[in-house]
Amino acid sequence: MTTLAPHRRGPGAVPVPGPRRRSIGLLAALVALLVLLVLSVLIGSTTIAPSVVWDALFHPSADIDQFAIRDYRLPRTVLGLVVGAALGVAGALIQALTRNPLADPGILGVHAGASFAVTVAVGLFGVRDIGGYLWFAFAGALIVTLTVLALGSTRQGRSPVVMVLAGVCVTAVLGGAREALQLTDAAAFDAMRSWNAGSIVGRPLELLWPILPFFAIALVLAFTVSGPLDAMALGDEVAVAQGVRLAPTRLLAIIALTLLAGGATAVAGPIGFVGLMVPHVARWIAGPDQRWIFAYSVLLAPILLLASDVLGRVAVHPSEIPVGVVTAFAGAPVLIALVRRKKASGL
Amino acid sequence: MNRVDFGRRVLVLRHGRIAVRVEQRSVVVCAVLTLAIAVLAVVALMTGSYHLGPGQVVAALTGGETGLVHDIVVDWRLPRVAAALLFGAALGVSGAIFQSMLRNPLADPGIIGFTEGSYTGALIVILVVDGTYAQLVGGALAGGMATALGVYLLAYRQGVQGFRLIVVGIGASGMLASLNVWLILKAELEQAMAAAAWGAGSLNGVSWDQVVIGGACIAVLLPASGLLSRPMRQMELGDEAATSQGVRVPPVRLGLVVVGVALTATVTAASGPIVFVSLVAPQIARRLARTAGITLAPAALVGALLCLAADYIAQHVAPTPLPVGIITVILGGGYLGRLLFTEARRRL
Numbered sequence: 001m002t003t004l005a006p007h008r009r010g011p012g013a014v015p016v017p018g019p020r021r022r023s024i025g026l027l028a029a030l031v032a033l034l035v036l037l038v039l040s041v042l043i044g045s046t047t048i049a050p051s052v053v054w055d056a057l058f059h060p061s062a063d064i065d066q067f068a069i070r071d072y073r074l075p076r077t078v079l080g081l082v083v084g085a086a087l088g089v090a091g092a093l094i095q096a097l098t099r100n101p102l103a104d105p106g107i108l109g110v111h112a113g114a115s116f117a118v119t120v121a122v123g124l125f126g127v128r129d130i131g132g133y134l135w136f137a138f139a140g141a142l143i144v145t146l147t148v149l150a151l152g153s154t155r156q157g158r159s160p161v162v163m164v165l166a167g168v169c170v171t172a173v174l175g176g177a178r179e180a181l182q183l184t185d186a187a188a189f190d191a192m193r194s195w196n197a198g199s200i201v202g203r204p205l206e207l208l209w210p211i212l213p214f215f216a217i218a219l220v221l222a223f224t225v226s227g228p229l230d231a232m233a234l235g236d237e238v239a240v241a242q243g244v245r246l247a248p249t250r251l252l253a254i255i256a257l258t259l260l261a262g263g264a265t266a267v268a269g270p271i272g273f274v275g276l277m278v279p280h281v282a283r284w285i286a287g288p289d290q291r292w293i294f295a296y297s298v299l300l301a302p303i304l305l306l307a308s309d310v311l312g313r314v315a316v317h318p319s320e321i322p323v324g325v326v327t328a329f330a331g332a333p334v335l336i337a338l339v340r341r342k343k344a345s346g347l
Numbered sequence: 348m349n350r351v352d353f354g355r356r357v358l359v360l361r362h363g364r365i366a367v368r369v370e371q372r373s374v375v376v377c378a379v380l381t382l383a384i385a386v387l388a389v390v391a392l393m394t395g396s397y398h399l400g401p402g403q404v405v406a407a408l409t410g411g412e413t414g415l416v417h418d419i420v421v422d423w424r425l426p427r428v429a430a431a432l433l434f435g436a437a438l439g440v441s442g443a444i445f446q447s448m449l450r451n452p453l454a455d456p457g458i459i460g461f462t463e464g465s466y467t468g469a470l471i472v473i474l475v476v477d478g479t480y481a482q483l484v485g486g487a488l489a490g491g492m493a494t495a496l497g498v499y500l501l502a503y504r505q506g507v508q509g510f511r512l513i514v515v516g517i518g519a520s521g522m523l524a525s526l527n528v529w530l531i532l533k534a535e536l537e538q539a540m541a542a543a544a545w546g547a548g549s550l551n552g553v554s555w556d557q558v559v560i561g562g563a564c565i566a567v568l569l570p571a572s573g574l575l576s577r578p579m580r581q582m583e584l585g586d587e588a589a590t591s592q593g594v595r596v597p598p599v600r601l602g603l604v605v606v607g608v609a610l611t612a613t614v615t616a617a618s619g620p621i622v623f624v625s626l627v628a629p630q631i632a633r634r635l636a637r638t639a640g641i642t643l644a645p646a647a648l649v650g651a652l653l654c655l656a657a658d659y660i661a662q663h664v665a666p667t668p669l670p671v672g673i674i675t676v677i678l679g680g681g682y683l684g685r686l687l688f689t690e691a692r693r694r695l
Contacts (some may be wrong), residue, residue, distance in 0.1 A: 102514065107521070151687055161510045165453055166687050168517055172457075172622065173680030179547050180665075180673045198525075272521060321529060328525035335518035336501050339511055 022292055025285045029299040033081075036306040040077040041069065043310055045318045072202075079200040080306045080323070082208055083268045086215055088301020089222055090260035091275020092282065092293050096229040097253045098149070100160040101280070101338055104331075105141075105261040106272030108167035109174065113144030114265035116174040119192065123181045131210045134266045138214075141262035144170055145254055198271035198324020200309060211263040218263075219298070221256035225249050226290035233288065271324045273331020274301055280334070304330075373636045373645060380635075380648040384432065384655065391431075391659050392424050422555075430553040430561070431655040431671070434614040435624055437565045439632070439650020440572050440643050441610035442625025444603050447579050447641040451509040452630055452686060456491075456611045457622035459516025463523040464494025465608075465615035466546060470530045473542060480557060480616070484564070487616035491608045494519060499604075548621035548672020550658055561617040565610065569647070572606050576643045579603060583641075621672045623679020624650050624657070630686065 041053055048065045056066035057074070087105070094103045094110070105111055117140025121133035148170055152163025182192060228249040231239040236246060264271070282296035305323060308330060312321035356371035392404045397419055399407075406412045407420035445454045456462050468490020472483050498519050502512035527546065531539045578599045581589040586596050614621060631653075632645035657674040665674070 107517070151684060161514060162687060164514060164517060165458075166684070168458060169680050169683040169687065172676050173684075176547070176673045176676030176680065180669050180677075183547065183669065183673075184667045272525070319533070322532065325525040325529045328522050332518040332522035335521075336515050339514040339518075340501070340504060 022286050026295060026299065029296065029303065033299050033303050033306075036303055036310070037077055037081065040080060040306045040310055041073050044068070044073055044313055045320065075203060075205040076200050076309070077306065078205060079203055079208060079267060080309050081302045082212070082215065083200060083264045083271070084274065084302030084305030085298045086218070086260040086264040086301075087271060087274040087305070088278040088282075088297035089219065089294055090257055090264065091277075091301075092279035092290070092297045093222055093253055093257045093260070094145075094275065095279050096233065096290055096293075097250065097257065098152070098160075098163060099233065100152075100163055102160045102164050102276070102335065104273060104276035104335075105257070106270060106274075107164055107171075107276065107335070108148045109144045109170035110141045110148075110257070110261045111265045111270035111272065112171040112174040112178075113140035113142075114138075114262045115195075115270050116140055116178045118266060119178045119181050122192065123185055130207050130266060134210060134214075134263065137262040137266035138258055139262075141265065142254070142258040144174070145257060145261075149254075195269040198269040198327075199322040200268050200305075201320070201322070203267060207267050211267060214259045214263050218256040218259035219294075221252050221259075222294050223291060225252045225256070226294060229253065229290045230288070233290075269324065271305070271327055273327050273334070274304055277331050277334045278304060280338070370636070370638070373638065373642060376632075376636045376645055377648055380645065380652060384648065384652050387652065387655050387659065388428050388432070391428050391655060392420055394659070394663050395419070395424060426553055426555050426558050427550050427658065428655065429558050430550050430618065431658045432651040433558065433562050433565050434550075434618055434621065435628070435651035435654025436569070436647040437610040437614050437650070438621060438624040438654065439628035439646040439648070440569060441607045441614075442627075442650070443629040443632070443641045443643050443646040444572060444575075444579065444607040444610075445625070446629050447583055448600065448603055448607075449509045449512060450583060451513065453513060453626070453683070454509060455623065455626035456607070457620065457625065458520065459513055460494050460498055460518075460520035460523060461491045461516075461608055461611055462615055462620040462622055463520045463527065465491035465612040466620050467523050467527055467530070468493075468612075469616055469619075470527055470542060470546075474530055474534050474538065480560060484560065484613060484616040488609060488612040491612040491615070492605075494523065495604060495608045546619050547670035548619040548675065549670035550618050551668070551670070553618060557617045561613050564613040568606050568610050568613070571602070572610075572643055575599060575602055575606065580641075619670070619672060621654065621657075621675055623675050623683065624653050627679045627682045628653055630682075 041057075042048070042050060046065070046068065048068065052063070052065050053069050055061070056063075056069035060066060060070065090105045090110075091103070094105055094108065095101060097103075098108075114137040117136035118133045121127040121136040127133045127136070148163060148166045151166035151169075152159065228239065228244040231242045231244045232246070232249065240246065261275075278297050278301040279293055281300055282293045286292035286296050305327065308326035309323040312323055312326045315321055315326075358369050358371055358374060360367045360369070389401055389404050392408075393399045393401060399416060399419065403412060403416050404420055407417050408425075412420070442455055445456055445459075446452055448454070465487040468486040468488070469483050471490075472486035476482065498512065498516045501519070502508070502515040504511070531542050531546070534542060578589065578594040581592050581594050582596060582599065589596055611625070628650035629641050629646040632649040633641060635649070636642060636645045638645075653675070654671070657678065658671040661669045661671045661674045
């Protein structure tokens with residue numbers, strides 16, 4: 001890949017926030033994230049005193065409340081942090097790649113591809129180990145991404161709405177096939193019932209370790225292609241004129257997207273709409289620079305996911321709402337608001 | 348259609364003051380479809396773990412058989428076949444109504460959230476109230492209507508534009524789908540398995556009771572849609588053009604929405620959401636009959652044929668018996684993909 005000077009916009013084209021505002025915003029997001037991490041460990045169906053939480057983390061003993069913290073709330077919080085960041089960056093990538101403000105790995109069927117592949121792995125091949133079905137998730141995510149990109153491209157370029165419909169179509173078909181597999185096997189059905197809803201509960205932290213290196217690679221890739229993606233936002237011709245090589249950029253972005261969305265789905269099941277909302281908020285705060293959008297997405301998405309998770313614990317106390325349901329309820333109105341805007345294609 | 352219409356062969360049936368004008372090709376297509384349905388229905392009645400000959404089936408239907416053969420055909424297999432035909436026809440008409448009204452082949456009740464809303468209403472009745480079938484129909488109807496109203500209002504911005512409505516519907520659909528998943532998750536495993544099998548759209552549990560109640564609803568709704576079909580065709584030309592031809596647009600549109608949602612909700616209550624039949628049937632019908640717009644009668648017949656064929660595949664061809672909705676979602680989704688690939692890209 002040729003290295004590119006970061007794309008700079010002419011003065012007055014778009015009001016770009018200054019570096020001060022961006023940095024302060026990033027700091028504020030970091031603080032908010034830390035607060036939510038603490039809240040996520042503190043709040044739950046049983047009330048546990050903060051001192052016990054402290055002891056559980058730093059002076060472990062066999063106390064029952066400490067178990068609740070260490071085996072239940074801590075993994076859940078860490079998962080929310082990592083999965084959230086992955087989903088946020090995946091959303092920012094797919095929106096930049098498709099130049100589609102309605103794009104989201106969930107809406108475009110990437111999650112459905114990954115979860116269908118995981119169901120095939122668990123149901124047909126008897127893979128129970130995440131190191132095994134992770135690869136299935138990657139493959140599923142990749143195939144769907146390529147399919148939806150192909151289906152959503154019209155002769156005049158890419159139409160946001162056709163792409164969304166292509167995603168709906170892929171999601172429906174794969175969802176049907178997945179149900180067919182699950183209905184034939186009651187044990188698999190029960191094991192995957194909560195996974196289908198998209199949840200970060202009851203997953204041991206060990207699930208996360210095999211995925212972390214892939215997420216790291218994907219983040220590096222995302223920041224690598226951020227410059228070319230900025231140029232491509234102005235149109236393919238402009239990007240080519242600026243020396244961007246389209247095919248390698250797209251390829252790297254798709255690989256990063258596959259690793260992030262596939263990995264997140266393999267751990268937490270399909271959690272929709274996070275990738276839709278977060279990049280819009282990031283763009284709103286930081287302006288159109290992809291690097292900043294990625295940086296903000298890394299922080300804002302876990303904030304959204306952890307806040308949704310905490311809300312799901314508090315809302316119907318003592319029962320819980322899976323985080324995927326909460327994010328769908330928060331995110332669907334965003335989709336509706338986006339399409340109600342005058343310029344549905346404005347990104 | 349791109350062809351210039353140089354006057355197609357038309358049949359006019361007159362009875363006193365009432366005259367019906369039908370295109371010859373539509374009549375032929377409908378006749379062929381009816382024949383195909385009859386053949387497939389007999390095959391479906393023959394097939395099962397206890398195989399019967401075509402003669403035995405016809406004899407059982409006409410009252411020539413008694414005992415075991417009669418029981419198998421009339422009590423066990425016929426409700427399912429009748430349900431597939433009735434529900435398929437209802438779905439075909441419902442899809443035709445929405446596609447015509449929104450002037451978009453992708454405006455399917457399954458895509459724009461009405462089916463999902465009906466399912467939510469029915470799920471609440473099943474899991475919370477544990478209600479009877481009549482309550483189930485009521486719940487599905489209320490859920491579908493509320494969703495339709497919500498989607499319509501949210502998509503409204505100085506009028507309703509087709510694609511905006513579809514994307515708003517997709518959003519609503521996503522929200523309701525995750526609500527449904529949560530409702531199933533909260534249930535006991537046994538109840539949840541049943542609800543999930545039903546959620547995929549299954550004719551397994553269909554008995555004569557449901558066929559009769561569902562059939563009664565459909566028997567009211569189908570003629571109503573027939574009455575609305577003429578103004579519906581005129582409204583395809585645009586609201587102004589229809590108004591100038593004497594169509595009172597708002598009440599007709601309201602009537603169409605009510606009939607369309609009610610048809611979907613009736614089917615959903617009886618069998619769960621059988622998606623994409625409503626999307627595919629009107630499109631195939633339009634291509635077969637080579638009509639300019641969406642027509643109801645061929646759509647109903649194609650819907651019935653598709654539903655019956657899908658149920659046959661689900662029951663007898665698949666390695667394990669599956670809900671019919673899974674077959675329709677896979678086949679229909681494939682068709683939708685093709686449609687997106689060809690039709691939508693040409694228009695957009």
